[in-house]
Amino acid sequence: MLTYTIRRLLIAIPTLLFISLIIFLVVTLAPSDPTANLPLSIPSEVRAQIRESLGLNEPLLVRYLLWLRQFFVYEPLHILDQAFGWSLATDDMQRILSWQTRSPVADLIVQRMPQTLWVVGTSYIIGVLIALPIGIVSAYRQYSWFDQVGTFVSMAGFSVPTFFTGVLLIVIFSVQLGWFPSIYDTTHEVTDLASFWVQVKQMIMPVAVLALYNAAQISRFMRASMLDNLNQDYVRTARAKGLSEQVVVLVHVLRNSMIPVVTVIALGVPTVFGGAIITEQVFKVNGIGQLLIIAIQGGDVPTVQTLTFIFAVLIVLFNLVADVLYGLLDPRIRYD
Amino acid sequence: MPDGAAPVLDVRDLQTVFRTRTGEVHAVNSVSFHLQPGELLGVVGESGSGKSVTMMSLIGLLPSPPAEVRAGRVEFGGRDLLKVREKELRALRGARIGFVFQDPMTSLNPVFTVGYQLREPLRKHMGMDKSAAHKRAVELMDLVGIPDADRRLEDYPHQFSGGMRQRVMIAIALACDPEVLIADEPTTALDVTIQAQILELMKELRQRLGMAVIWITHDLGVIAGIADRVIVMYGGQVVEQAPVKELFANPQHPYTRALLQTVPHLEGARAPRLKVIEGQPPVLSAPPRACPFRARCSHAFDRCARENPARVPVGPGHDAACFWDAEREAPRDV
Numbered sequence: 055m056l057t058y059t060i061r062r063l064l065i066a067i068p069t070l071l072f073i074s075l076i077i078f079l080v081v082t083l084a085p086s087d088p089t090a091n092l093p094l095s096i097p098s099e100v101r102a103q104i105r106e107s108l109g110l111n112e113p114l115l116v117r118y119l120l121w122l123r124q125f126f127v128y129e130p131l132h133i134l135d136q137a138f139g140w141s142l143a144t145d146d147m148q149r150i151l152s153w154q155t156r157s158p159v160a161d162l163i164v165q166r167m168p169q170t171l172w173v174v175g176t177s178y179i180i181g182v183l184i185a186l187p188i189g190i191v192s193a194y195r196q197y198s199w200f201d202q203v204g205t206f207v208s209m210a211g212f213s214v215p216t217f218f219t220g221v222l223l224i225v226i227f228s229v230q231l232g233w234f235p236s237i238y239d240t241t242h243e244v245t246d247l248a249s250f251w252v253q254v255k256q257m258i259m260p261v262a263v264l265a266l267y268n269a270a271q272i273s274r275f276m277r278a279s280m281l282d283n284l285n286q287d288y289v290r291t292a293r294a295k296g297l298s299e300q301v302v303v304l305v306h307v308l309r310n311s312m313i314p315v316v317t318v319i320a321l322g323v324p325t326v327f328g329g330a331i332i333t334e335q336v337f338k339v340n341g342i343g344q345l346l347i348i349a350i351q352g353g354d355v356p357t358v359q360t361l362t363f364i365f366a367v368l369i370v371l372f373n374l375v376a377d378v379l380y381g382l383l384d385p386r387i388r389y390d
Numbered sequence: 391m392p393d394g395a396a397p398v399l400d401v402r403d404l405q406t407v408f409r410t411r412t413g414e415v416h417a418v419n420s421v422s423f424h425l426q427p428g429e430l431l432g433v434v435g436e437s438g439s440g441k442s443v444t445m446m447s448l449i450g451l452l453p454s455p456p457a458e459v460r461a462g463r464v465e466f467g468g469r470d471l472l473k474v475r476e477k478e479l480r481a482l483r484g485a486r487i488g489f490v491f492q493d494p495m496t497s498l499n500p501v502f503t504v505g506y507q508l509r510e511p512l513r514k515h516m517g518m519d520k521s522a523a524h525k526r527a528v529e530l531m532d533l534v535g536i537p538d539a540d541r542r543l544e545d546y547p548h549q550f551s552g553g554m555r556q557r558v559m560i561a562i563a564l565a566c567d568p569e570v571l572i573a574d575e576p577t578t579a580l581d582v583t584i585q586a587q588i589l590e591l592m593k594e595l596r597q598r599l600g601m602a603v604i605w606i607t608h609d610l611g612v613i614a615g616i617a618d619r620v621i622v623m624y625g626g627q628v629v630e631q632a633p634v635k636e637l638f639a640n641p642q643h644p645y646t647r648a649l650l651q652t653v654p655h656l657e658g659a660r661a662p663r664l665k666v667i668e669g670q671p672p673v674l675s676a677p678p679r680a681c682p683f684r685a686r687c688s689h690a691f692d693r694c695a696r697e698n699p700a701r702v703p704v705g706p707g708h709d710a711a712c713f714w715d716a717e718r719e720a721p722r723d724v
Contacts, residue, residue, distance in 0.1 A: 287496040293451055294491075295511045295562065296484035309501050385546040386500055 055381060058389035062374050073366045074125075077359050078118050086353035088153045108153065124150045125360065129160055154354045162345060162357065163364070169240055170327070170334070170341030177261040178326045181268025182319055188269070189276020189315075193284060194303055204273065211270030216263050220336035223259045234259050238339040260337040264330055268322070275318050279311040286310075313383045320376040324368035397424035397465075398569055398602050399448075404462035405677070406440075406447045406626075409455060416674040417443045419626040421462075422701075425570065430596060430603040432617030432634065434610060434649070438671050440626035441606045445572050449487055450479045466570070485515035488563030488601075492575040494555035498547035504558050505543030511565045530561040535591060553584035557591065564595065572604045577612060589616055610653050614638060619707075622646050625672050625682025628701065632708035642710035644687045681713070689714040691721060 088108060089101040109117060129150060131143040149158040192201040211219075228236035235256050244250045283289065284307055292306045331343035342361070349357035381387045406418035418440045425431050433441045446452045447459045448471060464471040467486065471479065483489075491497045499507060508530060509523040518526065524543070531539030534557040547555055556576060563571055573592070577585040593616060596603055607613060613620055613634065620637045622630040622645065630643040641647045651665040669686040672678075678698050684690040693713050701709040702722070715722040 287491060287493055288499040290451065291489070291491060291497045291559070291562070292499065292510075294449075294483055294489035296480045296482070296514060297510065298480060306499050306502075310499070313501075384501060386548045 055378065055389055058381070059374065059378060062377070066370050066374065069370060070363075070367060071122075073370075074122060074363055075118065077362050077366065078121060079114075081355055081359045081362070082114065082117065086355070088353050088355070091352060121150070121356070121359070124148065125363065129158075132158070133160060150356050150360050152349070152354055152357045154349065154352045154357070159357050159360045163342065163361070166340060166342045166345045167327075169238070169339050170330075170343065173238070173257060173260050173334070173337075173339050173341065174264060174326045174330050174343075176257065177264035177330075178268055178322065180261060181265040182272055184265065185269040185272035186276055186315075189273040190280055190303070190308065190311075192273070192277045193280030193311075196281065201277075204277075208270040208274050211266040212274075216267055216330070216333045217336055219266065220260070220263045220333055223263060224336070227259060236337065238337050240340050260330075260333055260339060263333055263336075272315065272318065272322075276311065276315050279314050280307060283307045283310045309383075313380065316379050316383060317376045320372050320379055323372050323375075324365060327368050328365050395427055398427045399425040399604075400463075400465040401444075401448065402463040402465075404444060404447060404464065405460045406443055406452070407458050407460050409458060413675050416677050417457075417626050418447060419674065419677050421623075421626070421628055423621050423628060423631065425602050425604060427569070427602055428596075428600050429618045430605060430616060432613040432620040433604060433606045433623060434608060434613055434620060435623035436608055436649075436671060438673075439623040441623050442574050443626075444623070445574060445604060445606060448572075449483055450476065451483070451489075481515070484511040484563075484568075485566040486569050488566075488568035488571045490556070490559050490563045490571065490573040490576045493579045494552055494559050495579065497559055498555060500547055503544055503546055504550065507547075508543065508558065508562055508565065511562060515566045526565070527561075530565055531558075533564070533595070534558070534561045536561075552580055553587060556580060556584075556588055560588075560591070560595070564599065564601075567599065568601055570602050570604065572606070574606045575608070576605075578607070578609070585612075592616065610649065622649070625678065626674060627678070627682065627698075627711065629683065629712070630708075630710040631701065632705070632710075636705060636708050640705065640708070642704045642708070642716055643683075643712045644689050644714065644716075645683050646710075647716070648686075681711075693721065 089104050128147040132149055135143050152159050188204050192204045224236045227233045238256050244253050292302045334341045334343040346361050381389050402422050404418055404421040408415040421444050435441050448464050508527040512518045512523040512526050528539045536557055577588050617634045619633050621628050624645050630646045648667045672682050681694040681699055684694040699711045699713050701711045703709045713722050
């Protein structure tokens, strides 16, 4: 397993280099101008100087290699310096700077990540925790009223877009009932029970919207996987041994059914870090998704390509995690 | 065979129905049989004759819905198993009644070690702790002839061959010293040499442990070699019942005769062609009011379409459900 993991990590290097090239080319070749948002009074010579100072006159290959060096060498050194108070990075090692804010992209991510993890991460965990029992019961009582209701809610949760459910919740609970705030306040700090309650109240609606969406998807997977296993011969064997239904279903069947579901859950984790672009917009959560949208709108090439590349790294990483988990859960899978 | 002893299992008029979207299917119709202590009862019949469903019905192993045991009595240990609660049935399953199923490749849970699956009934029914259960598991692996038991208990099912897995299944079934072992085509999925090994193992285990066995099969050769007594099933009912020698020497029901003619013989003149029984077994949407075999029977006459024959004695310990008397080549007057 360890050799397999190391081998997979080594294979990930060319994969990621290739992905980085694609991202770089797509973002860079897209028609956009970093000076387009500046006031019209700025003369074109100045604009040309600005572009030159941003390095836009260099050949594509040079710009690509410079970005790679910043991403893989300079940034990690700066981050280590910040974290441990070292001084590994010298002054000529320039960080990846956002064109819009002129601050390092890494700092922007650090600012945005807590909101995203709180809202999107919580919704993912809650979604999974709701989905698993629903999937199990739906499969065990297939075609019962519980299963029918579950199927309907999943279909609705899966097919109704989050911008609709989000606005619907705002209309009902913020506008009509006035229970929850419609805007997520990032500056709010949790210091005591009362302020924690405020935090919970502002999280409820975005978390509910995303949890419904996640739960709809995962509960379907769980149900299908349970159904696959409930009719297997080994289930009959377990019953013939006189085991209780609880043990038969929650030990024998569930352990087998979890194998594909765990993979799906692991593969979904990168989307948590990617933020929820639409839901973050609806509830004004200034998370990663919102950062990406603003960077795209502002033609902020370094931010867009760095964020996108980080998502790619996470996706490759969690693919590996899913495969390793698969091997751990299923003794028939052997990696060597 | 101690015929006078009280039977360990006594089944009367068992009736099992499957409710499907297209209507009811009467899979088991008024099946009665008994099992003596220490006896090996062979149950033969073609696919769909109700052999497995009958045995599953006894102990509540059929999924319900769609299955429903509608009538009958199953006496075991002084109780009617069709009346006791699910919890009591569970206490019997795997403890006093063991099961071995057809396909050892799929009958074991792939994600648990063989040791775990073998210890489960021991811990559940005998209340053993982990180390006692482990000790007993090693004994059981030795008993069914799996070498290097201590180490192999930590292996997963996929690390065993088909024959070895069936030995594991037998070990699980025997874990709690059952009085009755129900083996549902335990050798069908195995190749012939492994079949012979499993048969030998079962013969030996039966002598050592003295339990009664119900052996379901469609292989008459297996039955001839292992059974004490045989019941033949057709269309969800028992059509003939006899001690094994009597059945092979003197089959009475036309279906049994036809079945015996489908088996090739090694000795004597070579038959030009093996006989086949034309047609398909019936799928019954209602309890049969006529003989279920009449459409495929060469002796069928008008009475067979009007009444469903009951089993009548035709010899010592031998009965058959047929209106045709094969000895006299004439209809029976009952």
